[in-house]
Amino acid sequence: MAAGVNELSASSRHIRISVTPAFASRVIVPALPQFYSAHAETTLAIDATERLVDLRRGEADVAVRYGRGDHGSLDAWPLADDEYIPVAVPGLARGGLTAAALKRQRLLHFRWKNEQLGGPTWGRWMTAAGSPGFNESDCVNFSDEALVAQAALDGVGVALLSSVLVRGELVQGRLVQVHPLSLPGLRFSAVATPDHPERETIVEFVRWLKALMQGPQSL
Incomplete structure (x- = not known):
């Protein structure tokens, strides 16, 4: 039983995403069925806020930012202009x-x-x-x-x-x-700390989000 619990914990991945309310409602939420059909092992917590969260203090795991591309020491992935x-x-x-x-x-x-x-x-x-x-x-x-x-x-x-x-x-x-x-307009970018323990899950989510934003949608 203990082995089974450990295996389940290892396969369940959770990341918290900070986005604006507009981005959450217009881009991410309508596409959640697509995401979960391909990534059933990952659970997303969506924090819709206009506040600039502090990723280094653990207020979120990954954030979508809108600006000119200056994100300091954070790792940044351009999503769409x-x-x-x-x-x-x-x-x-x-x-x-x-x-x-x-x-x-x-x-x-x-x-x-x-x-x-x-x-x-x-x-x-x-x-x-x-x-x-x-x-x-x-x-x-x-x-x-x-x-x-x-x-x-x-x-x-x-x-x-x-x-x-x-x-x-x-x-x-x-x-x-x-x-x-x-x-x-400006540029949408995903940002995260370079040493985040869930980096693999974050990169997987960012890759999905970039494909969603740059490809044709029929949501």
């Missing part, structure tokens, strides 16, 4: 919209938690599209990107969203890109 695109449900913008026409739409906006990153906004998008002077206070504002994505799916308006976070809906045709102009 992002871009921001205007999206809406198909019935809202059949055939696409011009920048001028977009100004007449209800535009959905979210507030960046870290303004120093200089993330894409509707104001920057309008300037790049040759239509400056846009007042972002006219947008419907949300505190979280996942809420913007859900509002877009519910047909509330047009959202400027991460192509990574809405890839599944674009593949399914539930959302469409309503204008060809995109703004460069």
Whole structure:
């Protein structure tokens, strides 16, 4: 019996993942059936938070970070480079919209938690599209990107969203890109301490996550 318990413990692997609520709900959670069908021996604990956790203090085993790629002494694996695109449900913008026409739409906006990153906004998008002077206070504002994505799916308006976070809906045709102009986003990376005892499990998870984010989705 003792041998059996030891064998079970050795085959059961647990890792805690720190991600933003938007990344958890838009990328990881919908794909969990895929993960567990291929990695039944691994159990994931998903900590959805905007807080920058301290991996060296054991607050998580691996984290997904969004930024310019500077992660200090942590091991980092690039997952995907992002871009921001205007999206809406198909019935809202059949055939696409011009920048001028977009100004007449209800535009959905979210507030960046870290303004120093200089993330894409509707104001920057309008300037790049040759239509400056846009007042972002006219947008419907949300505190979280996942809420913007859900509002877009519910047909509330047009959202400027991460192509990574809405890839599944674009593949399914539930959302469409309503204008060809995109703004460069930042980079998604997975990070962990270099001496983590569960490194093999972490690398296995990161390899799965990178394939998920870079390949076609039909979730």
